[in-house]
Amino acid sequence: MNNLKLETLLNQTLSPQLVKDYCPNGLQVEGKQEVKKIITGVTASQALIEAAIAADADAILVHHGYFWKGEAEPLVGMKGKRIRSLIQNDINLYAYHLPLDIHPTLGNNAQLAQLLCIDTQGGLEGHPQSVAMFGEFKTALSGKQLAERIENVLQRKPLHIHPDVEDKMIKTIGWCTGGGQDYIELAARSGLDAFISGEISERTTYSAREMGIHYYSAGHHATERYGVKALGEWLAQEHGFDVEFIDIDNPV
Template structure:
């Protein structure tokens, strides 16, 4: 059996492809999307992960990765600008080892094929999702209608089984009927009112805020917070797999667990 040849791609070519594929220029975000730290010019091996934490960087070094692709990168709006302390160590690790860091936030959430929302629907084996048009940017909230009514308790168990963890928070009566489900992965609890207004029976996201509980109770919609990290592991994996197939690169997803 012949060993598959590993190809390589130029850094600028990869960045341009991702800008187009993820429609980066059409989405207003809280951080720069694309190449955040420049490394070596040729890329053969990529590592993907949810957040560009120090542990992910160190583990990527062991794989001899040329580039790391993440959902949560650096340089967020409103964060302190000086590069010191934790931020210095992270940036220094990348620069010393000449590793590229690419980060895609909202563009990865909303992509209709490999995005976090689309991939959660695929993981749960839900019917083909639709975009909730009232929520912006387009695709930040999706919804689907199950083929038959289930109880909130049944959906909660399915979600915990697929994600491999307990829910962070749930607001529901165990027999609450669920047919129409809306979701926004990560920190999307603020979209619960959009889901309720659209007549959804259940809204799923990663995090919970104090007002979310009251919104759910008063509007008669079940609510699950399933974990920010847990609900956003799948888009970045799908992106890495897509790039590996398109460009012939090697790809490894490294999961640095987080209870958040």
């Protein structure tokens, strides 16, 4: 498929125009016109680029791309090396941030809910573009049971901050993959029993303890592997691309 037609297809699927984001969504670095082989990954790191070069890929599709608001603009150092590697090897870079978090089936939040067996009820912010979600488990879990489920699914031990009532059971839950820790207060005010995000801040500990809600920090990278992986699998199944997901280890 033509590289610009692929961007159009991705935009039609993810609707980035509906989301106010911190970076451009879509084709960020233009490469060869014909795209057959696509490498997917969480972040467009140098390691992922080198893997794409080794795989003779035509394009890279990621959740975390480049050109974030507030970052330095000159193409020097690490940033210059990454972009130079893409251009010299004629590789297209596509990136979708918040649109890939919130997509109702392929998104990071939707995929995490499916993996953890959460019945999604809606957006925690009360609108379709909410980047935080809420739902419930079919059967209530203890705090320890949910921690074990998260570890088994993500292959990463979560940090669990329990409320003052440590044995409070968990039936309702909110979540936001990646850096969504500040939605914990909205989750608590909404009466939810627990909240999951990728990252944790120092203040999150006190919010969980004082507002009576279980909190799990499950890893930014670990919670956001699955959206871009699902998007790549959809491109392969529905549009015939040769797609390979490469997971570059990141403990954060």
